[in-house]
Amino acid sequence: MDPVGLFFYLVAFLIFGGIYAILCLALNVQWGFGGLFNAGIAGFFAVGAYTSALLTAAPAQTHLGGYELPVPVGILAAAVTAGITGWAVAKICIRLKSDYLAMASIGIAEILRMIIVNEDWLTNGSLGITNIPRPFDGLVQGRAADIVFLAVVWAIVAIIYLICNRLYDSPWGRTLRAVRDNEDAARAVGKDVDAFRLQTFVIGSALMGVAGALSAHYFRFLSPEATEPLLITFLVWVMLMAGGSGNNKGAIVGALSVWAIWSMTEIFANRLPAELATRSSYIRMLLIGLLLQFVLQKYRSGLLPERSPGITFDEDKDKTHG
Amino acid sequence: MMEFINFYLIPGLALGSVYALGAIGISMIFGILRFAHFAHGDVMTLGAYGTLTAVWVSGLHPLIALPVGMAFAVLAVLAVDKVFYKPLRDLPTIYTVIASFGVALIFRSLVQLIWGSSNEVFIRGVQKPIVLFDLIRVSVLHLESIAIIVLAAIALHFFLSRTKTGRSMRAVSDNPELARVAGLDTEKVVRATWIIGASLAAIAGVLSGLDTNIHPNLGWNLILPMFAAAILGGIGKPMGALLGGMVIALIEELSSYPWITDEPLINPGYKTATAFFIMVVLLIFRPQGLLKGRLF
Numbered sequence: 001m002d003p004v005g006l007f008f009y010l011v012a013f014l015i016f017g018g019i020y021a022i023l024c025l026a027l028n029v030q031w032g033f034g035g036l037f038n039a040g041i042a043g044f045f046a047v048g049a050y051t052s053a054l055l056t057a058a059p060a061q062t063h064l065g066g067y068e069l070p071v072p073v074g075i076l077a078a079a080v081t082a083g084i085t086g087w088a089v090a091k092i093c094i095r096l097k098s099d100y101l102a103m104a105s106i107g108i109a110e111i112l113r114m115i116i117v118n119e120d121w122l123t124n125g126s127l128g129i130t131n132i133p134r135p136f137d138g139l140v141q142g143r144a145a146d147i148v149f150l151a152v153v154w155a156i157v158a159i160i161y162l163i164c165n166r167l168y169d170s171p172w173g174r175t176l177r178a179v180r181d182n183e184d185a186a187r188a189v190g191k192d193v194d195a196f197r198l199q200t201f202v203i204g205s206a207l208m209g210v211a212g213a214l215s216a217h218y219f220r221f222l223s224p225e226a227t228e229p230l231l232i233t234f235l236v237w238v239m240l241m242a243g244g245s246g247n248n249k250g251a252i253v254g255a256l257s258v259w260a261i262w263s264m265t266e267i268f269a270n271r272l273p274a275e276l277a278t279r280s281s282y283i284r285m286l287l288i289g290l291l292l293q294f295v296l297q298k299y300r301s302g303l304l305p306e307r308s309p310g311i312t313f314d315e316d317k318d319k320t321h322g
Numbered sequence: 323m324m325e326f327i328n329f330y331l332i333p334g335l336a337l338g339s340v341y342a343l344g345a346i347g348i349s350m351i352f353g354i355l356r357f358a359h360f361a362h363g364d365v366m367t368l369g370a371y372g373t374l375t376a377v378w379v380s381g382l383h384p385l386i387a388l389p390v391g392m393a394f395a396v397l398a399v400l401a402v403d404k405v406f407y408k409p410l411r412d413l414p415t416i417y418t419v420i421a422s423f424g425v426a427l428i429f430r431s432l433v434q435l436i437w438g439s440s441n442e443v444f445i446r447g448v449q450k451p452i453v454l455f456d457l458i459r460v461s462v463l464h465l466e467s468i469a470i471i472v473l474a475a476i477a478l479h480f481f482l483s484r485t486k487t488g489r490s491m492r493a494v495s496d497n498p499e500l501a502r503v504a505g506l507d508t509e510k511v512v513r514a515t516w517i518i519g520a521s522l523a524a525i526a527g528v529l530s531g532l533d534t535n536i537h538p539n540l541g542w543n544l545i546l547p548m549f550a551a552a553i554l555g556g557i558g559k560p561m562g563a564l565l566g567g568m569v570i571a572l573i574e575e576l577s578s579y580p581w582i583t584d585e586p587l588i589n590p591g592y593k594t595a596t597a598f599f600i601m602v603v604l605l606i607f608r609p610q611g612l613l614k615g616r617l618f
Contacts, residue, residue, distance in 0.1 A: 035416075037420070039423065093605045096609055099416070102360070102419060103358060104601070110546060111598055118589065285434075286427075286431040289431065293428075297409050
């Protein structure tokens with residue numbers, strides 16, 4: 001394998017690793033902080049991807065939009081629409097057990113797919129949207145553009161990581177974790193449990209939309225296949241569980257490690273004899289499913305378990321007398 | 323009118339049979355084991371493929387080879403419960419839900435590994451419909467489906483009200499602490515739940531496979547309407563799930579009938595979305611469903 005090819009393989013690997021890291025950070029907000037089970041990650045990913053694609057692509061007869069707006073606008077709009085979708089889903093079942101949220105989120109992911117495929121005046125259906133620009137399109141071309149895009153993705157990962165850390169170590173984050181761990185106690189102290197859960201879900205969904213937008217810009221092409229639930233939803237869950245739910249660093253570590261395992265198995269599968277090679281994707285699915293079970297039973301806290309920030313006592317406030 | 327009966331009503335009832343059989347299992351598992359079993363659709367798929375293999379080997383009609391598929395599904399589910407669900411039973415049930423997600427994937431990938439991912443059919447060729455009273459044209463399959471669900475309803479009602487295990491299951495579903503205090507054998511109840519749920523799911527899978535074709539996503543595609551049916555009936559109320567399945571299927575099929583104008587009321591591409599909308603409405607206004615099931 002020549003070094004240049006290997007280098008660009010690594011670039012592609014890290015670009016996708018970054019997108020998955022964003023999805024994991026987003027899921028960490030919903031599950032790790034808030035204890036909410038979102039089984040419809042693919043749906044919010046799709047909303048974000050299509051929003052950004054439709055706003056930034058070149059005009060075309062085949063679909064709505066094509067306003068050729070700048071990429072940052074597209075990404076922000078993706079976050080907004082995905083957040084609104086998340087709000088709608090959570091509002092329905094926030095008061096009920098998490099199982100219902102799982103069903104509703106799977107449902108919305110399916111409905112969104114149906115809309116994307118059926119309403120081809122809006123999205124060009126299964127044929128997809130083309131000519132989606134990349135940021136800095138005019139400045140760099142060809143393979144160098146990939147490296148620029150890699151930098152953009154990981155810059156966004158860094159920003160989101162900082163946001164999530166700030167969310168975690170804040171009054172909001174502490175209340176959220178209190179709600180997650182002991183809902184009745186939190187309610188007894190007067191916290192609006194439903195509102196906190198709703199906010200968590202919306203923030204997570206918005207971030208998932210950003211990941212979707214980045215994916216659309218990377219491929220310059222978007223079709224309903226890109227939102228295939230298996231790869232996105234399930235893989236992200238395994239990544240977060242393995243990396244450590246409740247821990248932002250764990251989310252990123254989990255994303256990169258599981259993505260590495262997935263990519264490695266892809267390389268090895270291509271070297272297998274022919275009959276096994278065609279079935280290789282199913283073997284990988286099976287392995288990932290088994291990996292999830294193993295992590296659930298033995299390593300539930302993941303590689304990097306959650307670490308609550310310590311409690312610090314303010315010396316002056318402690319003085320109640322004198 | 324005839325068009326209504328032949329192309330909308332009867333297929334709706336037959337589809338209701340499939341949904342109902344799956345939803346009963348989901349409702350029972352949700353009520354007794356307290357979690358949403360996302361792998362239930364893939365249990366249906368296993369039942370269908372098990373029966374298909376039996377048909378290939380023996381050449382019998384699928385409905386006669388059905389017990390093989392049922393046994394296959396039951397064994398798979400009991401194994402999965404022992405290895406994947408039981409260790410997580412003491413934890414918050416959300417972990418079992420996540421595990422069931424994984425099990426769904428494992429089932430699907432095993433099916434694709436063993437049987438391949440192409441579409442299969444039980445019976446080749448076009449089946450001629452039966453004509454009743456010179457007006458009603460029904461396919462044999464639809465009649466079989468409706469007959470099966472009627473039989474299943476009677477058997478289920480009998481089981482739940484007259485047998486000891488059935489009554490124990492209802493007790494554990496309604497009030498688990500009290501059931502334990504009263505000394506009911508919860509492990510037996512759990513096993514019975516899995517056996518009944520998997521058997522009914524296998525029947526549903528075969529009926530669905532007879533109706534269209536058999537492919538690895540057979541069950542996974544139906545999971546949403548079945549969950550909606552279980553919620554509609556009330557979680558933990560198997561008869562409610564049966565009713566819910568029929569209602570959801572009828573609404574789904576009848577929604578594309580040209581009620582008002584010449585166009586179908588709802589674009590047939592969105593048929594499965596109707597189940598989702600019903601579920602959303604239920605979750606907002608009446609999450610306990612028609613028969614007032616458990617609300618978590």
